[in-house]
Amino acid sequence: MTAARPVLDAPGTDGAAASSPRLIPYVPVLLFAPCFIIYAVLFIWPQLSLLATSFVDGNQWSVAHYQRFLGDGYYWELLGRTLFLGVITTVITLVLGLPVAYLLARMQSRWAGFLLVITTFPLLVSAVVRSFGWMVLFFRDGLVSKLVVALGLASPPFQLMYTMSGVVIALAQVLLPLMVLTLYGVFRSIDRDLELAAMSLGARPSLALWLVTLRLARGGILAGSLLVFSLAISTFATPSLVGGARAHVMSTAIYEQTIELLNWPFAAALSSILLVFVLVLALVYGRVLEGRGQTEARP
Amino acid sequence: MEIVIENLAKVYGNAHAVRDFSVTIAKGEMVALLGPSGCGKTTTLRMVAGFIKPSAGRIVVRGRDLTGLPPHKRDTGLVFQNYALFPHLTVAENIAFGLRRRGVPAAERDTRVANMIATMQLTGLADRLPRQLSGGQQQRVAVARALVINPSILLLDEPFSNLDAKLRESTGLELRRIQRELGLTSIFVTHDQNEAMAIADRIAVMNGGAVEQIGSAVDIYERPRTRFVADFIGSANFLSATVEARDGNVVTLRHGLGVSVLPVEGQAFDKGRSVTLMVRPECVAIHPAAAEAGLGTIETISYQGSSAHIFVKLRDGDRTMLVERHGRELAGLEVGKTVDLNVKAQDLTLFAA
Amino acid sequence: MSSPWNIDQLDRRAFMAALAAVGAGSLLPASAEAQGADFKGRQLLSSGFGGSTMDIIQKAAFDPFDAATGAKSTQVPMQSAAALARMKAEAGNPQIDMYQFSGGQEAQAKSEGLTEPMKSVPNLANVPGGLKDPDGHWVTWAVIAEGIVYNKDKIPTPPTSYKDFFKPEYKGHIAFPAITNGFGMDFLVMLARTFGGGEDNIEPGFAALAKLKNETIFKAASDLPGLFGQGDIWIIPYDTGNAFKTAQSGLPVAFATPQEGSPAVPITSCIAKGAKNADVANGAINYLLKPEAQIAIAQGMRWSASNVNTKLPAELASEIPAVSQLAQLDRAKINANRAAWTERWNREIAR
Numbered sequence A: 001m002t003a004a005r006p007v008l009d010a011p012g013t014d015g016a017a018a019s020s021p022r023l024i025p026y027v028p029v030l031l032f033a034p035c036f037i038i039y040a041v042l043f044i045w046p047q048l049s050l051l052a053t054s055f056v057d058g059n060q061w062s063v064a065h066y067q068r069f070l071g072d073g074y075y076w077e078l079l080g081r082t083l084f085l086g087v088i089t090t091v092i093t094l095v096l097g098l099p100v101a102y103l104l105a106r107m108q109s110r111w112a113g114f115l116l117v118i119t120t121f122p123l124l125v126s127a128v129v130r131s132f133g134w135m136v137l138f139f140r141d142g143l144v145s146k147l148v149v150a151l152g153l154a155s156p157p158f159q160l161m162y163t164m165s166g167v168v169i170a171l172a173q174v175l176l177p178l179m180v181l182t183l184y185g186v187f188r189s190i191d192r193d194l195e196l197a198a199m200s201l202g203a204r205p206s207l208a209l210w211l212v213t214l215r216l217a218r219g220g221i222l223a224g225s226l227l228v229f230s231l232a233i234s235t236f237a238t239p240s241l242v243g244g245a246r247a248h249v250m251s252t253a254i255y256e257q258t259i260e261l262l263n264w265p266f267a268a269a270l271s272s273i274l275l276v277f278v279l280v281l282a283l284v285y286g287r288v289l290e291g292r293g294q295t296e297a298r299p
Numbered sequence B: 001m002e003i004v005i006e007n008l009a010k011v012y013g014n015a016h017a018v019r020d021f022s023v024t025i026a027k028g029e030m031v032a033l034l035g036p037s038g039c040g041k042t043t044t045l046r047m048v049a050g051f052i053k054p055s056a057g058r059i060v061v062r063g064r065d066l067t068g069l070p071p072h073k074r075d076t077g078l079v080f081q082n083y084a085l086f087p088h089l090t091v092a093e094n095i096a097f098g099l100r101r102r103g104v105p106a107a108e109r110d111t112r113v114a115n116m117i118a119t120m121q122l123t124g125l126a127d128r129l130p131r132q133l134s135g136g137q138q139q140r141v142a143v144a145r146a147l148v149i150n151p152s153i154l155l156l157d158e159p160f161s162n163l164d165a166k167l168r169e170s171t172g173l174e175l176r177r178i179q180r181e182l183g184l185t186s187i188f189v190t191h192d193q194n195e196a197m198a199i200a201d202r203i204a205v206m207n208g209g210a211v212e213q214i215g216s217a218v219d220i221y222e223r224p225r226t227r228f229v230a231d232f233i234g235s236a237n238f239l240s241a242t243v244e245a246r247d248g249n250v251v252t253l254r255h256g257l258g259v260s261v262l263p264v265e266g267q268a269f270d271k272g273r274s275v276t277l278m279v280r281p282e283c284v285a286i287h288p289a290a291a292e293a294g295l296g297t298i299e300t301i302s303y304q305g306s307s308a309h310i311f312v313k314l315r316d317g318d319r320t321m322l323v324e325r326h327g328r329e330l331a332g333l334e335v336g337k338t339v340d341l342n343v344k345a346q347d348l349t350l351f352a353a
Numbered sequence C: 001m002s003s004p005w006n007i008d009q010l011d012r013r014a015f016m017a018a019l020a021a022v023g024a025g026s027l028l029p030a031s032a033e034a035q036g037a038d039f040k041g042r043q044l045l046s047s048g049f050g051g052s053t054m055d056i057i058q059k060a061a062f063d064p065f066d067a068a069t070g071a072k073s074t075q076v077p078m079q080s081a082a083a084l085a086r087m088k089a090e091a092g093n094p095q096i097d098m099y100q101f102s103g104g105q106e107a108q109a110k111s112e113g114l115t116e117p118m119k120s121v122p123n124l125a126n127v128p129g130g131l132k133d134p135d136g137h138w139v140t141w142a143v144i145a146e147g148i149v150y151n152k153d154k155i156p157t158p159p160t161s162y163k164d165f166f167k168p169e170y171k172g173h174i175a176f177p178a179i180t181n182g183f184g185m186d187f188l189v190m191l192a193r194t195f196g197g198g199e200d201n202i203e204p205g206f207a208a209l210a211k212l213k214n215e216t217i218f219k220a221a222s223d224l225p226g227l228f229g230q231g232d233i234w235i236i237p238y239d240t241g242n243a244f245k246t247a248q249s250g251l252p253v254a255f256a257t258p259q260e261g262s263p264a265v266p267i268t269s270c271i272a273k274g275a276k277n278a279d280v281a282n283g284a285i286n287y288l289l290k291p292e293a294q295i296a297i298a299q300g301m302r303w304s305a306s307n308v309n310t311k312l313p314a315e316l317a318s319e320i321p322a323v324s325q326l327a328q329l330d331r332a333k334i335n336a337n338r339a340a341w342t343e344r345w346n347r348e349i350a351r
């Protein structure tokens, strides 16, 4: 995910492992083991039982829950709205986060560290609390809603509370620090001189940024986007608190089925469908990264 | 003049990274910026490249004032200390980068890249990525990338510092050959005096942000203008001396090795003044002497093959003199032996303090 | 407080009888409490309603219980629906000994075999039949009255009917809870009743609600201060307790009983099957049923009392509808239709 930097001694490094003691090959396995066990117990196992639950109807195996979902335009709309929320939130955090992360990473001032802490400060406050904060601003009398009206973007009576737009704004704020942090790390790992080299070779600063820095940051940008996207489509607190009943998304529907209606098999089916979308996305993402490796090696 | 740099300065807060840097460089000339770490070499080079905005001064190339221009409009070829090769582009793509930005047609571009690959002995590596190259190969790609655009100035920031000693010398000479062939006006930064002396036409010795002396390697070595330059370039023996007499522009000096008569200019050398003399180790003659007659005793002999460094402790005071001899001319010289030392007046350099 | 109704076992006639009994103010003597119970060093975990509600209940019942028996009672805040889900998830190995429900979950908990009968709760005898499980699996210790919560400044004459929600002058100033909030479901049913339908014919309810679909819809009671605070929400179908709480925060809010009736919401407790501290839970439930506790709860939240021996002070009694005056909804029917109505509500009202 980190952008490649020129490795001066690359051709020699492979040989080093071969000449090392026999113990070495087992070390990676041992290092992976704790993580894998935790992952298996806390993620894979529950996930499999969730999947199993989604195929139960009454006392027998059934695909009824999936049929119900697939055969009903309402649920497609729900899924579509969820994915839309994910995409739009990702785009907003990317557009806002990219310049911030870039400037922070390139900043030489000693304020840079302080500003980074400020940027990530919201992470220390739970998403629920932040969503409550937005609620205050989003009610009809709230600052943000009034501002929207004052700017002529909406006619009164208007409030962002209980709207999809409100959810998008709040969610973008909740997830922005994650995007900034991810991109900050990526930009920090890209040598500033590469951009200067491009400029000295005749590239305008914007072109140098595009051809070199952003190109090298592509993996990290994809990673940050995937992170924000998957959190945006699965997050519950913000859509539930800010969106209320009208911004119904997959997560709130899963909650409704699990908690309010106790229809766990259908909730499991909804969760599995959402998971499939995240997995597909992660796979596509992996392919894109692989594809990048191929273009690099291409003659 | 090809390049004129006038009174260039850079101030960070109240720290002067570069002060009052002026130099004129002729077409095809190669000038080295030499100096200890932190003396402002990189800062100067980056001001010429356009990455750092000067606090004062002008940079004029071929009559065009570049001072306010952004880097991409300066037409400079820059070789970075860490090469800064684009890791996602192949060798050929790296080299073609500048040509693409200049809109060179594809056919011409391919020819020029191919020629450059041949010139820089990178044949067969065109499709490799930088990380698949050795350090020396990467360095050659970096140079090729800067040269191929035919820049009006070639700037190199410690281009050899990541190479091992052997490769450093051969690469340096190779670069020099190509630079001559192409008639490229260049500035290169180094803190290695041997490199600077071997490659550059002229050397600008910098200290604390300021230029101490600009001149050919011979000038700087044989006629250092300041004590700093004398000390920094090569090895130097410093002797304190007193002006015994002054007759017009000729002074008689008494120092640890005897009395010398030198021509001078300026007021600083009136009778009675304390001054400093510098003599290079290879200019000191050394002879075995009788125990009570000699000026000093041999403390250490460091044999280096072609030459040997002999450290002589002078009898008066605890000053040690460095004497360099041919490696085969050590007959009669042993540690502990008493020796006599002589210097010729023409080998002495006189400093006011 | 926002939770669905799941009472499918509740016998409607028994419930009505119970309401009558409470109304008549049965004069049964206070029965002897379990004396000398010693739970020194024992821990009791109960689900709770969170926030100030939980604090008031803690002070009214759990603290005196702890003081008298040496137990240490802790309430874990949880919405009723989430509490039932937790109870289900912990079936067989309950970590929480005792549950409090406001959405009828106790009936479902019992039918799923998640509860065990109460033992030695002397005050159980003072609760009318319809307000407790015939097999002793749960008991109602308070009743909330639903109705109309309104802004006194904007609506000087108190509303009198669910029909008031359709007054053209209130348009744009109405908010109502989502169907997943128990009060939202009751609002739908009460609208159906108002316009000629009811639990058996929900059509008029949906038709009426559809006319309000552009009004503000909220999910949780915690939105109430935000909604009333801004001054342009005037009227909301909600309960006495939240009306009182909102008014206490300084907002000009009052509660009105609609002529169609104030639906009753029983607040119940039950013990998780196999609870390690079932004996302590029994003791605590007895304290929840004590008249002193119920008076304190009525004082703090305007919830009605279920113990026939609870005698509210006169000025308090005038503010709180007696349980006998409350309308009771057919929880079994509502529960049977919950999934279908929720689905329909999501499609027709929330969109």
Ligand SMILES: Nc1ncnc2c1ncn2[C@@H]1O[C@H](COP(=O)(O)OP(=O)(O)OP(=O)(O)O)[C@@H](O)[C@H]1O
Pocket (backbone or CB within 6 Å): A108, B012, B015, B016, B017, B018, B035, B036, B037, B038, B039, B040, B041, B042, B043, B044, B191
């Ligand atoms: N951005 C900056 N802010 C403040 N001071 C700086 C900055 N860049 C350089 N300096 C200071 O300016 C002086 C000259 O730096 P410069 O990098 O030009 O040295 P150099 O001669 O290239 O040294 P080296 O041989 O170590 O590379 C140093 O003292 C350095 O600390």
Ligand SMILES: [Mg+2]
Pocket (backbone or CB within 6 Å): B041, B042, B043
């Ligand atoms: Mg430097």
